[in-house]
Amino acid sequence: MSDYAIEIKNLVKKFDGFTLGPIDFCIPKGTIVGYIGQNGAGKSTTIKLLLGLLHKDSGEIRVLGEENTDSIALKDRLGVVFDDLLFPREMNITDIEKFCSRIYTKWDKECFNKLKIKFDLPEKQVINNYSRGMKMKLSMAIALSHNAELLILDEATSGLDPIVREEILDLLLDFMQDENHTILISSHILSDLEKVADYISFINFGKILFFETKDDLKENYGICTLSNEEVNDIDEAAIVGRRVHSFGQELLVKRNLVPDGIKLQKPSIEDIMIYFVKGERK
Numbered sequence: 304m305s306d307y308a309i310e311i312k313n314l315v316k317k318f319d320g321f322t323l324g325p326i327d328f329c330i331p332k333g334t335i336v337g338y339i340g341q342n343g344a345g346k347s348t349t350i351k352l353l354l355g356l357l358h359k360d361s362g363e364i365r366v367l368g369e370e371n372t373d374s375i376a377l378k379d380r381l382g383v384v385f386d387d388l389l390f391p392r393e394m395n396i397t398d399i400e401k402f403c404s405r406i407y408t409k410w411d412k413e414c415f416n417k418l419k420i421k422f423d424l425p426e427k428q429v430i431n432n433y434s435r436g437m438k439m440k441l442s443m444a445i446a447l448s449h450n451a452e453l454l455i456l457d458e459a460t461s462g463l464d465p466i467v468r469e470e471i472l473d474l475l476l477d478f479m480q481d482e483n484h485t486i487l488i489s490s491h492i493l494s495d496l497e498k499v500a501d502y503i504s505f506i507n508f509g510k511i512l513f514f515e516t517k518d519d520l521k522e523n524y525g526i527c528t529l530s531n532e533e534v535n536d537i538d539e540a541a542i543v544g545r546r547v548h549s550f551g552q553e554l555l556v557k558r559n560l561v562p563d564g565i566k567l568q569k570p571s572i573e574d575i576m577i578y579f580v581k582g583e584r585k
């Protein structure tokens with residue numbers, strides 16, 4: 304049995320005007336991976352390929368060891384949250400609970416009811432009248448109520464207020480108490496990923512720029528503010544990106560390539576993403 308929940312090798316998908324890949328990464332079981340990148344970078348396309356909602360042009364995908372990502376048996380083992388609900392709009396939560404209890408072999412009614420109360424989801428209202436946040440909460444409740452092994456969350460916390468986001472992050476950490484559980488979560492709310500992710504995978508214009516542990520990223524890079532003269536003493540190869548100010552420059556650097564004595568601060572994931580993308584900002 305593979306130690307990986309998700310294996311992607313040489314994956315390519317071409318649209319008119321956009322090519323995803325070739326991309327490669329493997330997600331170890333028992334970890335949370337934050338999938339980050341600018342709008343249009345290819346995050347949702349990757350996720351749809353993983354879920355069999357799009358067909359790849361070439362390459363290999365394995366999800367929980369299965370190559371056939373479209374299989375019903377595999378879907379039973381996955382909890383999926385998109386930024387929209389995929390149920391008929393006239394259903395209410397009772398209809399949805401009944402429906403899910405039929406399609407998921409390990410449906411946990413008690414868990415769903417607890418989350419329904421925790422998230423304050425109304426019994427009678429049809430989902431067409433749900434707010435965006437309510438829809439996300441309902442999706443999350445379903446994803447967490449059928450004993451899934453792998454959660455795939457595409458922008459699952461966007462549109463939610465900070466209190467609910469915090470509750471959801473706690474639920475994700477609870478889910479990870481089982482060492483065979485794994486989460487892939489794409490998000491623009493990098494502070495959320497900062498709290499929960501073990502690995503960060505960064506996609507830019509359809510290519511993976513890095514897939515590294517969050518701890519390694521923070522250890523290997525540093526932020527410093529220097530005068531223009533001081534910057535001249537730094538090897539260009541050490542500089543990932545810079546912001547030029549009237550008084551000098553703020554740099555993201557590779558720690559092992561800068562001279563001792565330069566005071567470096569730990570970067571946030573957001574710093575790393577911005578400096579990697581922009582390279583140079585004036």
Ligand SMILES: Nc1ncnc2c1ncn2[C@@H]1O[C@H](COP(=O)(O)OP(=O)(O)OP(=O)(O)O)[C@@H](O)[C@H]1O
Pocket residue numbers: 318319320321340341342343344345346347348349
């Ligand atoms: N079905 C499709 N047909 C044609 N082009 C598509 C299709 N789906 C996505 N694309 C294009 O692929 C690119 C990547 O889109 P994708 O939705 O994967 O980005 P994303 O990283 O999820 O962005 P966002 O953060 O804005 O959600 C975009 O240029 C988009 O227009």
